[in-house]
Amino acid sequence: MEQDETAERPQSGPVYECVRCGRRVEYKELERYISFRCPYCGYRIFRKIRAPIVKRVKAR
Numbered sequence: 001m002e003q004d005e006t007a008e009r010p011q012s013g014p015v016y017e018c019v020r021c022g023r024r025v026e027y028k029e030l031e032r033y034i035s036f037r038c039p040y041c042g043y044r045i046f047r048k049i050r051a052p053i054v055k056r057v058k059a060r
């Protein structure tokens with residue numbers, strides 16, 4: 001079995017977006033903080049979004 005190096009990390013869980021600062025935090029990342037706060041601004045309201053697609057599309 002070969003291990004190929006991928007630049008993209010697999011997103012295993014849902015991703016949340018802080019409604020205040022707009023930062024996206026993975027659920028497993030949020031779990032590490034008590035009371036489910038935004039690690040950046042401390043806000044507590046998130047909206048659930050899909051795992052971000054990091055691919056960039058060329059505009060032409």
Ligand SMILES: [Zn+2]
Nearest residue numbers: 018021038041
């Ligand atoms: Zn925030």
